[in-house]
Amino acid sequence: MFNQHRVAGLMKYVGLAAMFSIVAACGGSSGDGGSGDGHVTLTFLGSDPPATVQPVISAFEKTHRNTTVKYENVPFADINTTLSARVGKGSTDPDVFMADYPTIPALAQRHILMPLDDLLPAARSVLLPDGIDASTYKGHLYALPGRASTNVLFYNKKLLAAAKIKAPSIDPEQRLTWETVLQEARQAQSAGAQWGLFFDQVSRYYQLQPLAESAGGGPGLTGGGQTPALRNPGWQKAMSFYHDLFSTGVSPRGIPVTQSPDLFTGAKVAFWVGGPWWLPQFSKTAGLDFGVAPFPYFQGGKPVTPTGSWSYGVNPHTKHKAAAVEFVRWLTMDPTGNEALFQGRFLPPANLKALDAYYAEVAKVAPSGTGDLIKYEIGHTGVPRPRIVGWLQFDEATTNMFEDIRNGQSADAAITAADGRLKEMLARVPS
């Protein structure tokens, strides 16, 4: 009886061990694009909600009958991780994916993006020059820009009226200065607004670089992106301004980017600086009477707006090169494709023809003149973010600096600390 049981027991284990090896030997269920009859299946990776991407894909598949596109959605915060872990290690899927402008140098350097130089001449004539520049690294085109961006100043009409503040004009020539906005924000607060001013992408470089640039501080980097350059009067001025907003109670601490729009839709803040992609949601919010004005600038400085958005790239290890390149080309260089793209998300497109369609859409959800304002800003005041391999490190270090300043550290101390940390971090970045 011993032996029977013992053998039975051991057999169970042999079986289990065998299972491991069999399972490892059999493939998984992930099929690759079966191209038996010329039909190709592409995997497209992005951070947009599937509901907004499906119409784009359907439109593509209608005119490209032999290609199917499968969309994989990863959370926005993890898109770089995913690309690193998959494409960075040689995986053949996804075939096509989204790439944030400032991350393109690092992606290119790590061979995560395939060069698309053949498309460069044609691209130049149909896409925004900013986007092309951002998608280029060391002279080669690594992705095609699909979207652009800018920012405007939203204001709550009721809160301003309560303080008897004249609504700002939407004309870029009559742009308000940050100093004036601060003053009016305070006035609105004394008349009952909970907060005076707040930002969409609070404490992010994207949002605050324009302040430093407008104050003459430059992007905060020199030497081809290897040396931090934050210790100058321009950055000092911009950061002191930012510090005072929070320390004097004009703006709230502790509210993250994801809870920022709620502040404006909840009528808790008089002025809110943010992207035009919020227009549909704001216009649908019951009881929110809002206006649009140009992004402010510092007195004596030049007007600067944030810019830059998403490009679309191809996996260098893809098995379906032609189809993948065609998909990316259609998404960006084809006006139909690019229009389908912005219909989903209401970000300004990078395709010049699609932009016109965009301005027409803007007119439906925004105060009159907004389309012209966006057009003006994209064409005249956008300053792109630095294009360096160490972008993520730089972004993280500056975010920490902005948050420290927001939470009370003096601009001087925070800038010095960030400068030191950046020197160490950027030194570890391969060039």
Place this chain on the structure above:
Amino acid sequence: MDTNAFDQWTVRTRRFLLLPLAVVIAAFFALPLFWMTISAVRPHSEIFAHLSPLHIGFYVPDRPTAHNVTAVLSGDFLRSMINSLVTAVGTVVIGIAVSVPAAFALSAFRFRGRQVLFIVIVTSFLVPFEAIALPLADNVRQAGMENTYWALILPAIGNGQAIFLLRQFFLAVPVELREAARVDGASWWTILWRIYVPLSWPAVISAGLILFHFQWQAYLWPLLVSTSPDMELAPVTLARFLGQFDFDYGQLFAGSLIATIIPALVMLRFQRYFTTSLATSGVKG
């Protein structure tokens, strides 16, 4: 001290001192979840409208809506929940089948290298999973196993923590019982499943909890190996509600509620194994 007075005193203490204390403590743990539940049935615009100052509107929604719950159930979340359940249950079943015998070996037998093996097992769960996830994900890709349940379940099987827990509890099973069984001619397999396990139900359930918890909380691993829409797991789907340009807290909370209720109900169901039974006297000690 006379026993009757002692008994009465403890009963009264229980009722008037300990019960309110238990309620307060349970409330501390449950209140934020209660707020989340309320928020899940509010329209998004109202979620942040009533945070402060403290007033009844905080806990009572003026316009309750089922929209968040219905939206979350009609989207990808339902499928992800099912994936999460299948993965978690599979992990528990296989994990228990693997860990229980291993813990038994470590506690009922004596052999050279037993202590070393124990140290190795404990060290294995000290290593952060995130540190080994990248090379492991590579292996999975090379084996072509991405987007499969196996890829999700297998790494969770090697769980030194479950083995550790079971071993601690198995060590408390008296030697006499085992020896009596051996004298009667029982095989080790019988001893394990007919004596050790029934005496250690709370431990086995807890080991199951460890395995379940590991899978339920897993985020990085599913992100690395199974992002295909039909193989996504719940935590990743939930994370998508806080995207780049839309922050849907309503659906996020509704989905989280569903993801929380399931383990809670299972725990509630298993509570009867955790009570000290008066009948255990004489069985274990």
Place this chain on the structure above:
Amino acid sequence: MTIPESAVKEAVVRRPAPGSGRRFRSRSWEPLVALGFLTPALVALVVLRLWPTATAIRGSLGGIDTPGLGAYRSLFADSGFYKSLTTTVVFNLIVNPVQVVAALAIAVLLSQRLPAQSFWRVLVFLPAAMPGAISAILWGIALRPSDGMVNALLSGLGIPKQPFLTSPSQAIWSLVLLTSWAGVGYWMIFIIAGLSDIPQTYYEAARIDGAGWWRTFFHITLPLLRRPLAFVLVSDTAANFRLFAPVQILTEGGPRQSTNLLMYDIYRQAYSYANPEGAYAEVMILLAVMIVIVAVQFRLLRSES
């Protein structure tokens, strides 16, 4: 009044210390049987945990082109690393005993046969059932300095509003609060399992001899909980040393690097900055610290016979 010697002897005799001698009938093939029982687990551990760990160790010692201690050298040259290491150690020295003691206290409280006991237990357990990111988000909202629920409660009680996660001195304690809220219910379950393992006969014997509650607790309950407590302490320590999700979601290492836990930096190096060498080197250091602390904990909770 002391507990009768007979009860003590009984408890001692029936709880063999690990590593003590056992009397076996047949010794010859036991190692084989034991090995049989261990094999699947060992295979899983080696293939899925230990072998990738070896890869990580190798990775920390440089790639093919640059073998050596370069990654460690740049780590030790980075001033931020020391601060991160200190923060992590201090965080763990506080949070682990706090969580274990709280779990023990609550487990004992909810094992006193109170009405609706299972219900209270599940309520305490609920935060542990929640996805970790969500509990971080919830507490982020609750701790908002201007209008969060906690500050609303405090001002209702006349206490001034606190900065919590926006203050370099309070942020790490806010994290302690958050992780304890999310974790104590989980660890409580294991202690409850341990408590249910203690036979009633011991309590009856103690009562008959007139021992009060505290004496029973310290002389019977605690010693018999030594093993489950060892498990909880070691596992909790491991979990807290590896903590980084709340940092990622709420503070990104700030304010002023006060919450820059080692594991957070490891995650960033490996997954954001594509610097696996640096990440692996940090992992090795983290592991070394953990092993030392866990060894001390085992020593402290070693069963005495």
